[in-house]
Amino acid sequence: MSLESSGNGAAGAPKISLRGVKKAFGPKVVLNGIDLDVMPGESLVIIGGSGTGKSVLLKCILGLLEPDAGRIFIDGEETTHLHGREREAVLRKFGMLFQGAALFDSLPVWENVGFGLIQGQGVGRREARERAIATLGAVGLAPEVADLFPSELSGGMQKRVGLARAICTRPDIIFFDEPTTGLDPIMSDVINDLIVQCVKDLGATALSITHDMASARKISDRIAMLHKGQLVWVGPTAEIDRSGNAFVDQFIHGRADGPIQMQIRAF
Secondary structure: OOOOOOOOOOOOOOOEEEEEEEEEEOOEEEEEEEEEEEOOOOEEEEEOOOOOOHHHHHHHHHOOOOOOEEEEEEOOEEOOOOOHHHHHHHHOOEEEEOOOOOOOOOOOHHHHHOHHHHHHHOOOHHHHHHHHHHHHHHOOOOHHHHHOOHHHOOHHHHHHHHHHHHHHOOOOEEEEEOOOOOOOHHHHHHHHHHHHHHHHHHOOEEEEEEOOHHHHHHHOOEEEEEEOOEEEEEEEHHHHHHOOOHHHHHHHHOOOOOOOOOOOOOO
């Protein structure tokens, strides 16, 4: 199966650009002035502990949340405050692998995979089914899986179906939200390999959030670390072990002692 992206980002210009992005919920500041560029064809992974703002950042880029301040650009177009049809046009550039796959239980696998084709692009059901089955093949699933329901699949198979749905519309940009959560180490590595291959085949830009450092190392070109609403380090994946940053060093080695202090409530 040939996976081709339209790839309309200008060479040398960021595919995604954030400038001074801030978001708070009441008194809790979640994002506190984020500046970040993701280049066309790049795979950037955002790491950080729970509650550091990773998911909020992703939702702001998608337009599910509106920043309190700052600007967001996709392909050079400001998308910060878009709504309605203008927002829908931007969303068609995106594919998304949700944490836990987030499949529709009432739909067979092929309709899950082809959902964006049918609902977002008006593709007929017959063509959508054919494309869905071909995309399932690209993630290593046989055609007979197409007529099963999500409840009949293992966790690893559900994650593959979620990946197939993310790439079926041949998006320019793919978001991966904790792609290996709940999987054993071997299946996690299988999913990581599939992500790398699918992104490469599409020529897509990828933005991922994860706690899993094995996954982060494998699927990324660059890594950014988010802590208390700010990016404390951004650099090439190959340099993360010698970042010289105390926050990064503590996180990637999973140490309790360091500048990141976990709040533990006494009972």
